Structure formats: C-alpha cells, structure tokens
Amino acid sequence: MDAEISLRVDGEAHRLTVDTRTTLLDALRERLGNTSPKKGCDHGQCGACTVLLDGERALTCLALAVAYDGAEVVTADGLAADGELHPVQQAFLDRDAFQCGYCTPGQVCSAVGVLDEVRRGWPSHASPDLTGDPELSHDEVAERMSGNICRCAAYVNIVPAVQQAGGQAS
Amino acid sequence: MTELVEPRAMGRALVRRDGVQKVRGTATYAVDTPVDLPAYCHPVQATIARGRVTAMDTTDAEAVDGVLAVLTPFDAERLASTEDAEYAVLQSDEVAFRGQLIGVVIAETSEVAREAADRVRVSYAGQPHDTELSADRDDLYAPGQVNAGHETDTAEGDVAAAMAAAAVTVEQTYETAMYHNNPLEPHATTALWDAAGDGFLTLWDSTQGVHPDRAAVCQVFGLAEGQVQVICPYVGGGFGSKGTPHANVMLTAMAARALPGRAVRLALTRQQMFFLAGYRTPTIQQVQLAADRDGRLSAIAIDVVEQTSKIKEFAEQTGVPARMMYASPSRRTTHRLAALDVPVPSWMRAPGECPGMFGPEVAMDELAEALAIDPIELRIRNEPEVDPETGKPWSSRHLVECLREGAERFGWAGRGPRGHRDGDWLVGTGVAASVYPTLRQATSTATIRFAGGRYVVEIGAADLGTGSWTILPQIAADALGVDVADVDARIGDTRHPVASVAGGSSGTNTWGSAIVQAAREFRGTFGTDPHDGAEASGDVDQAAQDEDHAAYAFGAQFVEARVHADTGEVRVPRLLGVFAVGRVINPRTARSQFIGGMTMGLSMALHENSVFDTRIGQVANHDLAEYHVVSNADVDAVEAYWLDEHDPYVNAMGSKGIGEIGIVGTAAAVSNAVHHATGVRVRSLPITLDKLLPALP
Ligand code: FES
C-alpha cells in the first residue's frame, strides 16, 4: 500500500509517495536520494542511520516514513547546509574521530542530540546525580554515545570530539 | 639497503583529505552512488545446511507488483567458470551450507524485493550436516599449505625430548572463538550492464581492491578486463572481509545482466553477512613450552585445529607467529583442518597472527608465573638474534624496546605476582607481545602526471579508513620533492593503474613503493621543470626489494583489568600499546589504526563470539544486538605510542604495515591481566562471566 507524505529534509520541502512499509531511512536514501544517513543493520542496533527528527536524535531504520508525515529531518549533511561544518563535525575532523566514515554521519547527529540533551539536563545511566546538571565527563559522553557502534573503533577519539564540541576541553 | 626518501610531508599529522565528506555523509559508498532508476535485489538463502534444492516455486513472488525478475539455480545463466565454488552462484541445486545463496529477486523497490523473496517457496532434499569443530575428530587433515603460502607444518629439534628434560613446562589448550568481521558498511554493490552488444559491466562495489575484484568477476563471467570497471572511492570498513569478493558480488552482476541497461543494487543485510561475507575460523591451539630455571626456552610447539568449508579451503596460518617470535632450539608447528558444512571462512584482521598470538602469549605468561620471573623479563631472555625460521638477520627488531618503553609509560615497575583489591574490584595488569610481517605485493603501478601546475598520482588503491587518500600524496610529495598541497591522488577505480589488495598491511609498502618509483622515473625523464602533461609510471617490481632480512613490525600491549568480585564483570580501564613499525607516515591516521586495532582486540577478548548452533548449522547470534562488538561505554583509555624506528631495508619510505598489528596480542594481554587480578586463567575466548564466576575467590 502506498501513501503520500510530506517531509522537510535539510531545509527542503518534499512531497513523496512511500510504501507503508518504507522506513524513514529508505525514504531518505532510496526515494529522496539523501544518502547521508547510512544503513548498518536496519534493526536499530548500530546507530548509522541516526538523524535529527523534529530536533531530537532518532534511528530512521526503526521509523516508518508514513508515520512521520510533516516531520522535519536534519541529516549530517544538513548540519553543514551552508557549507560551514557544524562544530561537532569540525571536532570529529580535528580529533580524527573516525576512520572509514560509515558510522560518522550517525555519530555526528547523535552527538548533536547528546549535547542538546545534556544542555536540557537529561540524566543518563552514567550520571552520578539524577537531579543535578550533567557534565560532559568521559563516562557521560561514552554512555550517551553507546548507541552508535564504530567498528573502526574510534571511540577514544569520539569522546573528546564530543567534549570539544560541547565546549568542554578534555 | 634502499635509498630512503627524505621525509618532509611524511611524518606530518595531516588531516584526512576525505574527512569533510565523511563527517557530512556525502562520501559515496557502493550503494550511495547516484544512478538513474535503480532496481533492488533481495537474495533467497538456503534454510538447510546440506542437501539439494528440489524445486523453487516463484509464482507468488513473480505475482507481486513491482517484481522485475526472479532468478533461481534452475534458470540462471551458466557462468564461464565455476572453479571457485564460493562464486558459483545459482549454478547447481546443491546446498553446501545454511544461508547459501539459492536465488535472487529483482524489483522496483527494496520493500517489494524483500517481500517477494519471502514468497519464493523452496523444496529441499535435506541430508545430515556436519558442522561441529573438535580436536578429537578423526577426519582432520593437513592442508597443502596455509594462508599466505606458508608451510603447513614445521619441525626443528626434538620437542618431546626437551619437554621431558625441562625444569619447567607449560602444556595447555587455548581456544579462540568464531569471529565475524562486521565492517559497519555491509557488503554492497551497484551493478550496471550496458545494454549494447556484449555489454560493459560497471560495478560500484565495496572492496579492498578494485583490481583483484575485477579479476575475480572477469574470471567468473568470462569477460576481458576491458569489459569491466570497478569503482570504489570509499569503503565502510573491511577488516579483510572485503579483501576478496564474496558470492554477493557475483549474484549482483548476474542480476544486473538480467536487466541490461538498468542499475541494480544489492546490499547484504547484517544478518546475511553472517553467512556470506567470510569470518575467522574458531581455533583450538595445543601449546607446549619448555624452559630452564632461568626461563630460557628449550621447546616451543603449537598444534592448531581449525575449520574450513567443504566447498572452498581456507587455512588460517595460526601457528605461523610461533615460528619466529622467540628463540628455542626445538620447535614444532602444525595445522589441521576439519572440512565442514559451514560458510566459507576467510581473512579477518591479522589472519594467523591475531589468533596465533593468543595461545602462545598466554602460555608465556603461565611460564613466567611458574618460574616467578617477570613476564617482560621472560620475553627479553628469549629474544632471538636472528629470525629462527629463516636464519636471516632482522631488518629491525625492537620488541625489547617496545616492552621497556611500554613498561615505563604504563607504570609496570614494582608489579608483584598478584594484583590487588580495590573495594569490590579485583585489579590486575598484564602484558603480551605483538608482531606482524612487513609484506609487499608483487603487482602495483602508479602514474604521476603534471597537469595545470599540479601533480596527479593515479593508482587503483583503496582507503578503508586507513588514510590512503591522505598519505599517498604525502609519499608522492616527498618522492617528487614538492609541497604536499600540490599533489592530488586518484584511487579506487580500475581506470587507474593496477593496484594490489589492501590486505596483509601491505598497501602502503606496495603502493608507496610504486609511487616512489614513478616519481623517480618522472624526475629522471622530465627534471624539476616538467611540461604540462608530462607523465611517468613506476612499478613496485622495479623498486629495490631486500631479500636478505626478515622484516616484521613488533609491539607490546599492556592492560589493566578490573574484575568485579561478586559479578565477574570485566572492565579494562587502560589499554596501552607501544609499536616499532618503521617510519610513521601520518601520525594522525596511524594512531587511529593502532587504537582501532587494539580496541578490536579488546572486543575479541571480552565480547565477540559467533555462537554456532550445530543442530541447524548456523550462527545463532547473527546480528549486532547478539554478536557484541565493543561500544563506546565499553572502552576507557586506549593509548598508542611508537618508537622512532629507522629501517633502511623495508622500502623507500622506511615504513612497515600498521593496520593489523594493533589487534595482535591484545586479547592475550587482557587474559593475562584478568589472571593477575583474579588468579583465574581463562584460556578460551571470550573472557565472559561464566568462565570467571565459579573460580573467583
Ligand atoms: S541502520 Fe539503523 S540502527 Fe543500524
């Protein structure tokens, strides 16, 4: 069954027809040709497909496109829409926080989401105090970024990159 | 001695040239390539482990709206060569392992392809399968050789006599698990056959070598090299699993031929990768060490049992590092295989060295314990003057320096025979050595052209995240004597001169040697003021090749382990490696390779384990939720350092391969640290709670 939906992707409005089984990830990649989000597992197990969905990080392989009619999607590419890298992207470059780059768009979107969640005071499993303002400690960042697998294992560079982008020198 | 290039750009920590595309997600991996109106494939896999497909009913599948074609063994085209049974897709009704490709659906959308593949009804005549590896099997056999052309068995002196006479011996069995490479980018291909005439095949394939990939496809389809182009500017990781093509590439090319003029895409699902994309065999290693009271070895032996598939032999060279690592008058190494009804094993990061430095390096720790000698000191006492295997001098060997510098940086001094307790945690430290051969492939050519005031280097090399886009210009710039900013590289395309596979940590050695050769030809022909369009080529086989020395990279891995006294949970707060790898061409990308390899070694030590269900003949935990690879929160401090090593023999850059050594030895160091912390010796990977809990104090 097909359905027609609207999506705003990286600032651009789209009207598109999707199979009701189409994930948001496949809608982006295979219908709209935006291949910035990657498919590493299609099962919500790796994080490669992470985008900012209505402002929060989300796994697009676990979202059915038909359920997101009218949504606003920002991919890693869209974070640098005006050609200028987002501070998170710059920090990933500075810290060599990747090798093959396949997990990277997802890591970058996830990190942008993490910084926002921390700014809003959301605690994590690693927070020493559930009511205080979380800090961008190693453990906080590593915990919050653990939904994004990096098989090249750039983790020890990703954590300082996220801290750098969050204005916390490591 | 090789004439070394003077380093100016080499040695600088330049930022990756492909970095901006990667942080934006605009680097085009194989199925990211924009093409007009692609069709999508979904494979059909066998659901028995052995037997025959007796019938496939495709009626329902073909009736799904949007299906373009369904191919089965009963109607697929006949391939020109079925010599390599892994590549002989849809050529017979025989099923040799569960998950084998037995069909493919091509459709307008990926959803339709997947649904239709589910609707293909398959009947089988199943036969009993045999998928259980054990050292007690009576059908183990000695392969003709093991991977990379090594001898299957070696023997020197009398190990049995040395064991009988020695003051101290270690005799234990060690096991490494089955591992799946799991690059984050699944194996994926976009294929397009030109509609005209005999056709021209374009493949955007995720591969560690466009030229070897093309050669395999040409052989299977009976094509001339001029009829196929393989393009792969970016690879989302490979770790060996994309070093040779797998059956999915042939299936995609076959599917595309059914729809000439239309591009088709096939990306394996994560689950399918556990059947089709290669893996590291489990290994069973019987290790013997004999030594005198001072720790001087009189015997080293390793007898390895591992598996291969019945349809294609792959013999992991697990016993090979024991042939050269330490001095000993007697030595024995053997490899025996069980041929099973299982998927085809293949390369995974440091085949041979990675599993083969687990058993022996834990055994060395056991020997040190038995002798009450510091494990670093024990290794130093067994340093061989020359390569024990060939008798050749070392091109450079700085294992002792790595151990000493590592000890210094890690704070090894004063370490007692047992760790300590910190609250609920048992804390210990461990060390292991690492090694990887310095390899150069026989074929690679580079071209350098001067155009528009810039130097353009072309070679069909690959960048799997290893940094080739960035470091090949560094090598070219120094070989030409120009600023690196004036050099462009073009790689990842068979339109460029032939390049060897990115495997065996040989890429930089091989391609770099060709580039230096091309630069010397270029300067020899055109001098320092070339005309626009000036062009010269160089081959790796023209470069000086030292035959008189044994060339290896060495390293030492240090681990701090904390084991929870009640739960057995293992944490590794610190992992530190020191490596001797010749000249490091780009410290930034090199460090990432070391920490990446070490972290993958940590993953192997504590998490990774493909659990094979022998009842049905498949990996039970075949996805990333169940097959655990380290995540961010599993990793604390990982530090990599290297010595300022000069090696005048290896190549004109003075560099050794660095992509694999980081994983070698890490798991042994973790096991040794866990033992130091708890007194429990875990000889079978991964080190999980069930192996610790019953024995914890
Ligand atoms: S592709 Fe969505 S989490 Fe892996």
Ligand code: FES
């Ligand atoms: S950079 Fe390769 S998976 Fe993260």
